[in-house]
Amino acid sequence: xxxxxxxxxxxxxxxxxxxxxxxxxxxxxxxxxxxxxxxxxxxxxxxxxxxxxxxxxxxxxxxxxxxxxxxxxxxxxxxxxxxxxxxxxxxxxxxxxxxxxxxxxxxxxxxxxxxxxxxxxxxxxxxxxxxxxxxxxxxxxxxxxxxxxxxxxxxxxxxxxxxxxxxxxxxxxxxxxxxxxxxxxxxxxxxxxxxxxxxxxxxxxxxxxxxxxxxxxxxxx
Amino acid sequence: xxxxxxxxxxxxxxxxxxxxxxxxxxxxxxxxxxxxxxxxxxxxxxxxxxxxxxxxxxxxxxxxxxxxxxxxxxxxxxxx
Numbered sequence: 493x494x495x496x497x498x499x500x501x502x503x504x505x506x507x508x509x510x511x512x513x514x515x516x517x518x519x520x521x522x523x524x525x526x527x528x529x530x531x532x533x534x535x536x537x538x539x540x541x542x543x544x545x546x547x548x549x550x551x552x553x554x555x556x557x558x559x560x561x562x563x564x565x566x567x568x569x570x571x572x573x574x575x576x577x578x579x580x581x582x583x584x585x586x587x588x589x590x591x592x593x594x595x596x597x598x599x600x601x602x603x604x605x606x607x608x609x610x611x612x613x614x615x616x617x618x619x620x621x622x623x624x625x626x627x628x629x630x631x632x633x634x635x636x637x638x639x640x641x642x643x644x645x646x647x648x649x650x651x652x653x654x655x656x657x658x659x660x661x662x663x664x665x666x667x668x669x670x671x672x673x674x675x676x677x678x679x680x681x682x683x684x685x686x687x688x689x690x691x692x693x694x695x696x697x698x699x700x701x702x703x704x705x706x707x708x709x710x711x712x713x
Numbered sequence: 714x715x716x717x718x719x720x721x722x723x724x725x726x727x728x729x730x731x732x733x734x735x736x737x738x739x740x741x742x743x744x745x746x747x748x749x750x751x752x753x754x755x756x757x758x759x760x761x762x763x764x765x766x767x768x769x770x771x772x773x774x775x776x777x778x779x780x781x782x783x784x785x786x787x788x789x790x791x792x793x
Contacts, residue, residue: 518764518766518767521763521767522766522767522770525767525770525771525774526770528771528774529770529771529773529774529777530774531774532774532775532777532778533774533777533778536777536778536781536782537781539778539782540781540782540785543782543785543786544785544786544789547786547789547790548789562727566723566727569723570720570723573716573719573720573723573749574716574720576716576753576757577715577716577757579757580756580757686759689757689758690758693753693754693757693758694758696753696757697749697750697753697754700746700749700750700753701743701746701750703726703746704726704730704742704743704745704746705742708726708727708730708738708742709739710738711730711731711738712730712731712732712733712734712738713733
């Protein structure tokens with residue numbers, strides 16, 4: 493029988509269409525990168541919208557960015573970077589065959605994700621109370637300013653969609669934490685945790701670009 | 714270690730944003746962001762150890778983004 497049709501060894505986790513575990517792992521990784529490429533498309537369109545308006549209304553961008561809470565933005569960036577580091581430790585622990593250590597790492601990663609969302613929620617609340625939510629009641633220091641309003645439209649959309657991705661990541665981490673419990677019957681394997689890590693790092697990269705574009709426009713002015 | 718470098722870049726990017734470099738503020742901030750992204754891609758996302766095919770898949774999305782922004786902005790920036 494040709495090798496590709498031969499059954500895998502009884503205890504092997506390799507699906508039948510793959511020659512070996514390495515090929516299966518590669519296929520899974522490629523699949524995740526394809527998904528991440530679609531995420532680049534998703535966020536990229538909004539980044540383009542931001543670029544067009546920033547180039548068209550540079551002074552309004554400076555004025556609007558001054559009303560963002562740069563310290564919270566900066567702390568949130570640090571929170572995500574540290575969470576990515578802990579996620580790396582978790583993936584590494586799975587590869588070394590330490591699911592209990594990995595589980596703890598995923599818990600801490602998810603906790604930092606929740607912390608990010610709490611800070612974001614506080615930020616949103618402050619900005620909405622200041623009248624910075626685009627709509628009929630938008631105002632910057634008492635004045636209706638359409639171009640600054642456009643900045644905040646992009647701000648809420650970009651950071652809101654990003655926060656949704658963080659929330660989805662936190663939920664996935666939670667699911668993996670539950671499945672990795674001591675007597676769990678269906679724990680995720682090292683590849684699954686690795687792929688979740690790729691998703692989490694990608695969400696981190698999006699924020700790394702968002703941070704200066706939202707919070708650091710014309711700070712020196 | 715990579716995480717320390719990322720945190721250092723974060724501090725640098727915030728600090729430099731308060732210094733007036735004119736149009737180079739944006740350029741510098743984007744370069745720092747790109748550097749952070751490369752660190753995350755190469756080390757945290759294992760692209761440093763990945764097969765050429767994986768790196769290609771990873772690069773394609775960002776390459777497409779470059780095309781999008783270049784073509785769209787070449788329109789807007791040449792309007793009078």
